[in-house]
Amino acid sequence: MFKKVIFVFLLITAACSFQGQALKNKQPDPKWSIRMANTILTRSDSLIYYVDRNPKWAYDVAFLGMAIDRLGNIDIKYSKYMENWVNYFVRPDGSVVNYKIAEYNLDRIFPGRNVITVYKRNHDPKYKITLDNFIEQLKTHPKTNSGGYWHKKIYSWQMWLDGIFWHQPIWLSMQKSLIHLNGLMLPVCRQK
Numbered sequence: 001m002f003k004k005v006i007f008v009f010l011l012i013t014a015a016c017s018f019q020g021q022a023l024k025n026k027q028p029d030p031k032w033s034i035r036m037a038n039t040i041l042t043r044s045d046s047l048i049y050y051v052d053r054n055p056k057w058a059y060d061v062a063f064l065g066m067a068i069d070r071l072g073n074i075d076i077k078y079s080k081y082m083e084n085w086v087n088y089f090v091r092p093d094g095s096v097v098n099y100k101i102a103e104y105n106l107d108r109i110f111p112g113r114n115v116i117t118v119y120k121r122n123h124d125p126k127y128k129i130t131l132d133n134f135i136e137q138l139k140t141h142p143k144t145n146s147g148g149y150w151h152k153k154i155y156s157w158q159m160w161l162d163g164i165f166w167h168q169p170i171w172l173s174m175q176k177s178l179i180h181l182n183g184l185m186l187p188v189c190r191q192k
Helices: 002-025 032-043 059-069 076-089 112-121 125-140 161-176
Strands: none
Touching: 032 059, 032 076, 059 076, 059 112, 076 112, 112 125
């Protein structure tokens, strides 16, 4: 009987120390942001082809790239994921693939926020030209009588809340980035 008690005691002690050691060696789960980003990178090795393998200069992909880029301080691969997307669309002459200023579409301005991010890291003149083109669009973009931007040329006289969200950060980010706007902050203040 005494041998059985000693055996059970040793068995319990060994099990407890094994479990304690396992808890010490367990790595903490990564943050949800990292888990999300890794899922995206696994799903598509390039943000360029994230949407049905069809390159898209659009706000939804830009949002995703922006979110993943914020993890670049943890691993540079996250920033490169977004930068590669920007570089796919921004040509050496500063033009953007499939962007047409004559569309006057505020949805196509939002990805410029990622261009600003890349420009802050790499002062390649093509990024400045791209940003200047967006500003040119905003200078001539159709407006309501009260000075608010139309959402798109095809939606004349309509102001959409997301459109206001798309263009105002471009103006403000460029001003903050010391990119000269020649006093063009006023249009942001007129959006009603």
